[in-house]
Amino acid sequence: MEWQMRAIRGATTVTENTVEAIREVVTELLDELENRNHLQPTGIISVTFSVTRDLDAIFPAAIARTRPGWDNVAMLDVQQMHVEGCLENCIRFLVHAYLPVSAPIHHIYLRNAANLRPDWSLPQTVQTSQPAVKTK
Incomplete structure (x- = not known):
């Protein structure tokens, strides 16, 4: 099976700026990321x-x-550039992970963020611009 580093995008929104509310939506977002992409933290x-x-x-x-398993993943938090009229209360991610070349990528857009990329509500086709890495 050939593996390749792939990028997965996603976003969600939160109703209020509290630890509890943010924890709920980030957990939901990452659960969907792992489940829909059959992704293990060791591949991230x-x-x-x-x-x-x-x-x-x-x-x-x-x-x-x-x-579980995410404590060894390199992560960075940044503030998104503000553009007048942009979606508020929004949390986005960009994940780089090793996945099989043949695996479809499921970008995860939840809650009000689903309006950002309705075209990514379906699996994306594989476009290989990087050489694949062969594993045994």
């Missing part, structure tokens, strides 16, 4: 979380680090 190289400027109660990476 890195995760960048971005949050809109109205969210500052907790770092999403701090929530992710409490998940």
Whole structure:
């Protein structure tokens, strides 16, 4: 089976800027990421979380680090650039992980963030621009 480093995008929204509310939506988002992509934390190289400027109660990476196996994943939290009229209370991620070349990628857009990329509600086709890594 051939494996390749792949990128997975996702986002969700939260109703309020509290630790509890953010924990709930980040957990939901990461559960969907793992389940829909059959992803194990050992295959994850890195995760960048971005949050809109109205969210500052907790770092999403701090929530992710409490998940089984996620404590060794390289993670970074950043504030998303503000653009007038953009979706508020939004948490996004960009995950780099090793997955089989033939596996479809499921980008995860939940709650109000589903409006950001309705075209990514279905599996994306594989476009190989990087050489695949062969494993035994």
